[in-house]
Amino acid sequence: MSFDLTSGPIAVDIIRQGMMSQDCGGFVAFEGWVRDYNDGKAVLRLEYEAYAELAILEGHRIINEALEQFPVKDIRSVHRVGLLDLKEVAVWVGVTAIHREEAFDACRYVINEIKSRVPIWKKEFFADGTTDWTRCQNCSGDLGNK
Amino acid sequence: MSFDLTSGPIAVDIIRQGMMSQDCGGFVAFEGWVRDYNDGKAVLRLEYEAYAELAILEGHRIINEALEQFPVKDIRSVHRVGLLDLKEVAVWVGVTAIHREEAFDACRYVINEIKSRVPIWKKEFFADGTTDWTRCQNCSGDLGNK
Amino acid sequence: MSPSEPIVRQVRLRYFAVLRERAGISSEERETISTTVEELYDEIKEEKGLDLEKKFIRIACNGDFVDFNYSLSDGDEVVFIPPVAGG
Amino acid sequence: MSPSEPIVRQVRLRYFAVLRERAGISSEERETISTTVEELYDEIKEEKGLDLEKKFIRIACNGDFVDFNYSLSDGDEVVFIPPVAGG
Numbered sequence: 001m002s003f004d005l006t007s008g009p010i011a012v013d014i015i016r017q018g019m020m021s022q023d024c025g026g027f028v029a030f031e032g033w034v035r036d037y038n039d040g041k042a043v044l045r046l047e048y049e050a051y052a053e054l055a056i057l058e059g060h061r062i063i064n065e066a067l068e069q070f071p072v073k074d075i076r077s078v079h080r081v082g083l084l085d086l087k088e089v090a091v092w093v094g095v096t097a098i099h100r101e102e103a104f105d106a107c108r109y110v111i112n113e114i115k116s117r118v119p120i121w122k123k124e125f126f127a128d129g130t131t132d133w134t135r136c137q138n139c140s141g142d143l144g145n146k
Numbered sequence: 147m148s149f150d151l152t153s154g155p156i157a158v159d160i161i162r163q164g165m166m167s168q169d170c171g172g173f174v175a176f177e178g179w180v181r182d183y184n185d186g187k188a189v190l191r192l193e194y195e196a197y198a199e200l201a202i203l204e205g206h207r208i209i210n211e212a213l214e215q216f217p218v219k220d221i222r223s224v225h226r227v228g229l230l231d232l233k234e235v236a237v238w239v240g241v242t243a244i245h246r247e248e249a250f251d252a253c254r255y256v257i258n259e260i261k262s263r264v265p266i267w268k269k270e271f272f273a274d275g276t277t278d279w280t281r282c283q284n285c286s287g288d289l290g291n292k
Numbered sequence: 293m294s295p296s297e298p299i300v301r302q303v304r305l306r307y308f309a310v311l312r313e314r315a316g317i318s319s320e321e322r323e324t325i326s327t328t329v330e331e332l333y334d335e336i337k338e339e340k341g342l343d344l345e346k347k348f349i350r351i352a353c354n355g356d357f358v359d360f361n362y363s364l365s366d367g368d369e370v371v372f373i374p375p376v377a378g379g
Numbered sequence: 380m381s382p383s384e385p386i387v388r389q390v391r392l393r394y395f396a397v398l399r400e401r402a403g404i405s406s407e408e409r410e411t412i413s414t415t416v417e418e419l420y421d422e423i424k425e426e427k428g429l430d431l432e433k434k435f436i437r438i439a440c441n442g443d444f445v446d447f448n449y450s451l452s453d454g455d456e457v458v459f460i461p462p463v464a465g466g
Contacts, residue, residue: 013159022232025181028174028253030246032466035171048465049396051458053442055465079465086168091466100176104254107174111246111466119439119458120465121396133397134464140430178379194378195309197371199355201378225378237379257379265352265371266378267309279310280377286343 003059026100032091042127051119062113070106072097149205172246178237188273197265216252218243298325330360385412417447
């Protein structure tokens with residue numbers, strides 16, 4: 001199992017092939033891609049910033065929770081940091097298992113927990129010249145409404 | 147959307163890249179791999195046989211059902227036929243969507259329906275020299291118990 | 293043709309997987325007096341020694357699934373579908 | 380040191396994302412009389428004009444999450460964590 005941060009493109013196919021095992025019948029992967037639209041505004045690019053030490057600690061915790069909770073074989077995940085262009089892979093989660101149902105459940109658990117618990121932040125650069133730290137817009141009187 | 151049969155290796159990364167779209171934020175893939183063990187017996191290799199015309203018709207139906215049922219963007223699937231070695235990809239299902247939950251749901255729906263409805267059969271070649279048409283073992287008095 | 297004389301239809305059968313191995317052929321043209329695909333299966337089952345119970349099979353005609361009571365027409369292509377195991 | 384004299388602790392603060400931009404710095408060493416991380420946030424919030432409501436933040440100390448009532452020790456590294464948005 002692994003949880004990594006990377007500032008370069010995520011080598012999806014290499015990681016996937018590294019998980020290939022002849023004692024696993026099922027593989028489920030989730031990828032988060034940079035989308036050109038959010039909250040009704042056109043997005044040009046994204047920046048991810050991480051509190052790296054804690055992000056990696058929490059990422060490993062999440063994967064260990066999933067490995068305890070679901071009878072799967074292996075779980076690996078990588079999250080990008082830095083500037084990303086449209087269509088780039090921001091996060092990747094791969095799960096191998098003997099049976100597919102558990103692979104789906106574990107993969108969904110891991111990505112949901114990553115999104116809610118791992119200290120990584122997303123800054124959206126909109127076509128209209130504004131920027132937003134996602135999910136921080138309504139945390140205060142004026143922050144995020146710049 | 148597409149559902150194809152192929153007698154050569156499934157070009158997973160090429161299909162996946164062909165689905166990349168800047169208006170989708172989430173991608174979920176399922177892969178079925180050839181496993182070295184089933185029903186308590188070591189497996190050496192597999193053979194998939196398809197009733198091709200109906201397999202493709204039914205595969206398209208399943209994908210269309212999923213596209214109606216779940217708000218996803220695109221679904222593609224490929225199934226191998228012929229002889230496969232251990233670790234090879236037997237089936238691949240990829241789903242793109244704006245939101246990940248729907249992508250997971252649609253992917254799981256498609257693979258479950260493929261496995262139960264599409265006329266493709268799997269013959270397992272065991273290390274002990276026996277063979278089995280999977281799921282046909284208990285359909286008669288002696289068939290499959292060879 | 294008198295009403296008591298059974299109608300003979302020319303059908304094409306294709307066999308896949310366990311049924312192909314059991315029948316020893318992958319397709320055949322045959323004349324049948326069966327009027328439904330269910331009757332045709334009973335006829336074939338007997339003749340070829342197929343022992344797959346009917347409750348485990350599905351039937352396709354001319355490239356799509358049909359009910360067991362589907363009425364055969366001349367020229368139909370019929371496939372008996374043993375339990376599938378894709379993926 | 381008399382009991383009435385507040386204890387001064389040396390702590391290190393790191394800022395990320397919206398808080399980094401708001402504070403205008405990514406880290407600082409500071410002396411504080413705050414005894415808990417919650418008091419420290421109130422202190423910093425005031426000084427830096429951070430207006431992120433407390434209910435939206437989490438706090439980490441020395442590389443792991445802690446409660447708001449975590450007692451500061453000399454040399455602690457504290458991070459206030461705004462709502463995360465990975466993936």
